[in-house]
Amino acid sequence: MDKLELQKIANEVRKGIVTAVHAAKAGHPGGSLSAADLFTYLYFEEMNIDPKDPKKAARDRFVLSKGHTAPGLYSVLANRGYFPVEDLKTLRHLGSYLQGHPDMKHIPGVDMSSGSLGQGISAAVGMALSAKLSGDSYRVYTLLGDGEIQEGQVWEAAMFAGHRKLDNLVVIVDNNGLQIDGAIEDVCSPYPIDKKFEAFNFHVINVADGNDMDQLKAAFDEAKAAKGMPCAIVMKTVKGKGVSFMENQAGWHGKAPNDEQYAQAMEDLKKVGDALCQM
Amino acid sequence: MSDVKKIATRASYGNALVELGKKHENVIVLDADLAAATQTGVFKKEFPERHIDCGIAECNMVGIGAGIATTGKVPFVSTFAMFAAGRAFEQVRNSVGYPKLNVKIGATHGGISVGEDGATHQCCEDFALMRSIPGMVVACPSDDIEAKAMVEAAYEHVGPVYMRFGRLAVPVINDRPDYKFELGKGIVLREGKDLTIIANGLCVAPALEAAEKLAADGIDAKVINIHTIKPLDEELVVAAAKETGKVVTVEEHSVIGGLGGAVCECLSEKAPVPVKRIGVNDVFGESGSAAALLEKYELDAEGIYKQIKAFV
Numbered sequence: 302m303d304k305l306e307l308q309k310i311a312n313e314v315r316k317g318i319v320t321a322v323h324a325a326k327a328g329h330p331g332g333s334l335s336a337a338d339l340f341t342y343l344y345f346e347e348m349n350i351d352p353k354d355p356k357k358a359a360r361d362r363f364v365l366s367k368g369h370t371a372p373g374l375y376s377v378l379a380n381r382g383y384f385p386v387e388d389l390k391t392l393r394h395l396g397s398y399l400q401g402h403p404d405m406k407h408i409p410g411v412d413m414s415s416g417s418l419g420q421g422i423s424a425a426v427g428m429a430l431s432a433k434l435s436g437d438s439y440r441v442y443t444l445l446g447d448g449e450i451q452e453g454q455v456w457e458a459a460m461f462a463g464h465r466k467l468d469n470l471v472v473i474v475d476n477n478g479l480q481i482d483g484a485i486e487d488v489c490s491p492y493p494i495d496k497k498f499e500a501f502n503f504h505v506i507n508v509a510d511g512n513d514m515d516q517l518k519a520a521f522d523e524a525k526a527a528k529g530m531p532c533a534i535v536m537k538t539v540k541g542k543g544v545s546f547m548e549n550q551a552g553w554h555g556k557a558p559n560d561e562q563y564a565q566a567m568e569d570l571k572k573v574g575d576a577l578c579q580m
Numbered sequence: 581m582s583d584v585k586k587i588a589t590r591a592s593y594g595n596a597l598v599e600l601g602k603k604h605e606n607v608i609v610l611d612a613d614l615a616a617a618t619q620t621g622v623f624k625k626e627f628p629e630r631h632i633d634c635g636i637a638e639c640n641m642v643g644i645g646a647g648i649a650t651t652g653k654v655p656f657v658s659t660f661a662m663f664a665a666g667r668a669f670e671q672v673r674n675s676v677g678y679p680k681l682n683v684k685i686g687a688t689h690g691g692i693s694v695g696e697d698g699a700t701h702q703c704c705e706d707f708a709l710m711r712s713i714p715g716m717v718v719a720c721p722s723d724d725i726e727a728k729a730m731v732e733a734a735y736e737h738v739g740p741v742y743m744r745f746g747r748l749a750v751p752v753i754n755d756r757p758d759y760k761f762e763l764g765k766g767i768v769l770r771e772g773k774d775l776t777i778i779a780n781g782l783c784v785a786p787a788l789e790a791a792e793k794l795a796a797d798g799i800d801a802k803v804i805n806i807h808t809i810k811p812l813d814e815e816l817v818v819a820a821a822k823e824t825g826k827v828v829t830v831e832e833h834s835v836i837g838g839l840g841g842a843v844c845e846c847l848s849e850k851a852p853v854p855v856k857r858i859g860v861n862d863v864f865g866e867s868g869s870a871a872a873l874l875e876k877y878e879l880d881a882e883g884i885y886k887q888i889k890a891f892v
Contacts, residue, residue, distance in 0.1 A: 358651075405679050406680065413646070413647070413675075414678050416674070420674060421643075423639070423642070424643050424647035426643070428650060434629070434630070457635075458643065460637070
């Protein structure tokens, strides 16, 4: 798939995020939008998956360790054909299968329930280990927040993955720089993130702009070629990317837009979409 | 009972895993630097490639177990009860319980009979913690035979199972041809009409002894082994309560939230009768030999007998 097409899909994924969170009147748009390009790249380009057979044994796996950005995952899954895009509007509603955080029991395409930070990466490590034990060739991807890596369990998992040389594992850190209480370096700095993963015996790839498809492609191609070590892709992103008033605002970590804000957000995204169609 | 064969149920756990590993290729055993103590070391010797030492990182180990389970293999996550149920409680709840993954937790060194290590390692809260997780099976065997049967049954059961094993060598009491193990089904070990003693784990043998002492005093006690605390065999518990009118629970666990709690919850709704909960009375343990501690905390035959005498 070419870059322009991926960009258009990412823009649709963003519309789905904003629509879902608006309909839910709650949820986490900021970190969903920062990772929208990554979600799109993984599900439309990188991963070996089949929406018609979500449980296929040989599929690649994805664990959303930063589970609160479920709107981003749900939107990409819907756009990829796992379930109707229309259902995104039921997010967080009583009786909906689209739970506030990923629920593998009820949502097609969700490989692991997650949401309690620091836990998803361990499950991803378990999946990667299992593939190694039985000689399966699938790969495992997991996305963590830069605030999430303050959790100690992340480093327990990283130590194990490095020790076991799980080169079928790619840990992605969404470095949008903000967490609920403010800038990550003000709250409890996890920097330097790349050096930490290096010290845990990871092959580390820094991505200067994680909202750029070319840079994502280069990173994932490099990750695939790296052997004998797990990979960590540390990508700089913009929290709230694509919605002008949400960009780089910690306040939009976990807040839904009101009707007026929703209209403006969709207008922003429509403009991006129109511009992409002119290209 | 000096001529009776004794074996710690943690040893039974290790041996049962080896047997399971021979039969099923998808059995994976995880440990957290305690393979010698949890006795998964015997599995490691037999199947080194299927024994995963996660290092001293129990929370991560539980998550790895969850990830492995999503791929169809059956992980047995092994460490001390304190760390499996205590330290990793939230990982068990959110990464295993909520997605209802097929993870088996083999928790050794439960209760005060851990002995000399003292209170930090004597977990008397694990039944209560694990029982509160929806869908979790919680069980504790009374001897070697039951422990082995339990491991086998846990493998066959689809879904999470928490099993508590002990450090102390305990007498083999279930060596009889008609012994049959079924998760969720209690076993009547002695008939009686004056009261019912419901016990599990290493308290079953002294509870039986206490029943004999009571018999000498003219008190006829029924004894039930409830190896599975959840799901509780409510039918059997309710029937026994109605039949005998009084119930005593005996466990090597806090009197809060364990077997005694489960029995009281059941009976208060379905067959209210006086219940005496014998266990660890909302206190931390301490260092000492297992035998000395069981005596001090009145969980040996004499202590159980005395407490029941005072109750009836």
